[in-house]
Amino acid sequence: MNKDGEYPIYIVVCFRGRLERSTGVSCLPRHWDSRREIIKNACPNAVVLNKILFDIKHKVIERKNEYEYNGKVYTPSMLLEECTVDFNGKSNVYSDVMYKLLDDRRLKKKTRNKYIYAYNKLSEFLHRSDFLVDEVTQALVKDFIKALDISDGTIRDICSCIASVWNYAISRKLVDAADYPFSSFKFASKFKSGTRDYFLDVSHMKKLLEYWLDLCTIRNGKRWKYRDDAFENLGKRSSAEFSILWFLLMYKLNGSAPIEIAMLKCSDCKQIEINNQQYWAIDFRRQKTNAEVHVRLKRDIFSIIAIEHFIGRSINGMLYPIVTDASGDVEKMHRASWKASETAIRHIRNAFKAINAATIQHNVDYHCNEPLVKYEKVVMYSARHSLANHLLNSPNVSVRELASILARQPSSISVYIHQLKRNEDIVKITDNLPI
Template identity: 25%
Template sequence: MATVKIKLDTRRAKSNDTYNIIYKIRHLKKVHTINAGISVLKKHWNSTNSRVINSCPNAKSINLKLLNDYLALEKAILALDDEVTIEKLRLLIKGKTETQTSSFKTFTQQLIDEMLTTKNTGNALVYRTAMNRFLDFCKKDITFTEIDYVLLQKFENHLKLKGLKQNSISNYFRTIRAIYNKAIKHKLVDRSHYPFYDITIKSEQTAKRAISREDIKRLQSIELDEDSTASKSLKYFMLSFYLRGISFTDMAYLKASNINNGRILYNRRKTHKNYSIRLFKPAEAIIKSLQYENSSYLLPIINETLQEDSLEAKKVIKQWIKTTNKYLKRLSLELQSDSTITTYTARHSFATIAKRLGYSNELIAEALGHEYGNKTTAIYLDAFDTNKIDELHIAVIS
C-alpha cells in the first residue's frame, strides 16, 4: 500500500527564496514526489503539522488545498489498490478525471513533454505528428479502451484515401502501438484491451537511395552560382558524403570545438554513439566556404539564439533539409540519375561505394557506426583500428 506525506522540499530554493511544497509518496519500495504547485518561505512552514503557519500569506487557502489534495491521494490509493501508479496520482493533483488519465491525448502529451525535457526532440515530433493525425481522424480525444481493431482499420483506410504511402502509414501505426504499450506499462489500460494482436504493420522496400561513384563525380563538376541555394544544397550533400554520411542534423550542430587534431569528434544525436572522422581536404574546403566568421557553428544552418535540440531548432533544421532536398532533386533530374538524390543519399552512397571497392560489411558498419551481425558477439569484438577506417574513408571519397 502506498503512503503519502506532505513535505517542504528544501533541497533547492527558487529565485524568490521560497521552496516547493511536495507530496512524498512511497510505493513499491520507491519514493516519488509530486509538486503541489505551491511554494512558500521556509519560515512559514510547520514541518510537524505539514502545513503553513497562520502568518503565511493565503495560509487558509493553501492549507485547504493541501488537505484536499492529501485526502484525494489517499482516496485514490485505496480505490486503485494494486493498480495505483505515480502517473495517475500526478494527473489527479492536476485536476484530471479518471477518464482524462487514461486518455490518449493526455498520456501522449505527457510522453512528448518528457522527451522534450530530455532533448529527445526527434521522437517528440514523431509522437506529436502521430497523435495529431490520429486525433484529427477520431475528431475527439479518446481513452485507450476505445482504441480497438475496428477503429485502427478505419484509420488505416482513412490514411490510404488521403494518399499516404505504406511506409508513412506504418510509421504512424508503429508510433501509436508504442504509445499503447507504454500506457499498459503505466497501468493506464489493461493488456486484455490490446488492439494490435491482429494488426499487421507492413512496410515496403524503399527505392534505391545510393548513387554511383560516377554520379558523385558528375555532381562535383556541376557549375552553380556560388551564392545560390542550389550551390549551398550541393555543398551540404557533398560534405555529408565526405564525412562518412554524417546526418544533416549532426552536421548542423558541428562547432569549431568538434575539430581536434584534424578529426571531427561528435556524438550522434540519433544513437548517442561517439564518432571520430578524419577531416580530409575536400570537407575542410566546403566548411571554410560556408562558415560565418562570428559563429561558433561550422555551418550557417542554425544560429546562436536557438537552444540546441529545442523544437524551434528542430523546425529550422527540418526546413533546411526540405529546401536542400528540393534542390538536390533538381540536380538529380539534371544528371538524369536513376535515383532521386536526397540528404540520405550521401550515407547510402558512401556505404555502397565502399562495398563495391571490396571492403567487408563489418568494416563498413564500423565506419558508419552500425552494429553488424550478432549484437551480443559484437560486444566482445575489438573495434577496427582507426587507420583501417581512414583507409576506407579516403578510398571512397577519392
C-alpha cells in the first residue's frame, strides 16, 4: 500500500514457476474487479488505467507468441522484461521513489516501517519532506549520522534503507550512479554521536537514587511513606517517578536492557534469605543472547517500591505492564518499550539537570569541586555502561566475573571499557602498582 492507500497492480506469469512484476499502476481495493481483472468505472482514471493494463498484458502475450513462433526458449523474466509503465512519471523526490520501491518489492510491514523511519529521520534533519534523492549526498549522510542520537545498529539500518532507495533510483535512471553516497563510505564508529557510551560516576548514581527516593517518599530515619501523588504516578509510564525507576532498575538488575525489564514477570521474582537477610531473587534471560541472568536484590526501600509495589499491581503476570501492552507479542512490546524509553530519557536528563543545580550550589557553599553530569549525553544504556565501569574499577571483580554479571562473553567486555581521563581515576590505579 502506498501513502495514498492504493495497492499496486501486478502482472503474474505462471510458467516454470511463478514470477510477478509491478505494472506501475495502483488503485484502491474497492476499485478493483478481481473477477474481470480490470479497474472499475468508479475509479476516476479507470479508462486510462485499464488501457495501460490492457497494453501491458497483450505486450506479454505477443512476446510469448513471438518466442513460440520462432522456436526460441523463453523464461518468465524474458516475458516480463520492460513491461512496467511508469505511470507516475520520472519523479526523483525521495518519498516518491521510496514508496515506489516498497510497492515494487512488496516488503513486509516491519521492513517497510524501517524505510519510513529512515525517511522521517531524514525529514527531521533537513526540516522538510520534499527533498530529492540526489540531495542525499555523502557529505549530508555523514552530517546526518553525527546528529543522530540512537544506537549503532539503528544507524546502520537507516544507512541501508537510504542505500536501497538510491540503488532503486539508479536502476530507474532517476539519478546519476556517480553520485551514489555510499560508494566510498561505510558507517564506522567515528561517525556515531558518542552519547551511547557515556557513563556516570558512582556518586552520580547515588545522587540519582536519592533524588528518586525524595521524589517518591517522605523519609524519617528508617520510617517512610509515599508522597501523595507518588503512588499513582508510579503507575504511569510517562511519569518522572517511573522513568527514573526504570533507569535505576537497568543499573540494579545487572545492566539489563529496557525491553528485558519491560518483559519481567512476577514469577521471575522470589524472596529468599541469605546470611539472615531478606533478598529478592530475580532470574530471567537476556533477549538477544538467551543467557541466564541472576540478580540478588537486598530488600530495602528501593526493592519494596521497585518490586513489591508492582507485584501487587501486575496484569497477566507481567511485573511492569505499564511499559507495554502485556500482550506477550514481543515485537509489539519492543515498540512500546522503545517509545516509553524515549519519554523516560527526558525525565532522567531533567533529574540530572536538577542534580547539577544542587551540586553547583553545594560547591559554592562548601568551596569544593564535585563533578557535574553531562546530562545531555545520558541515554538509557548509560546505566549499563555505568554498572560495567563501576565493576571494572572494583578490585574484587575480575573481567570473567563481570562478563558473568552482564551475561556476555569475556571477549566482548571491551565495549564497556572507557579510557581513564580524570586524575583521581588514574592515580587510584597507578598508586596500587606493586613497584
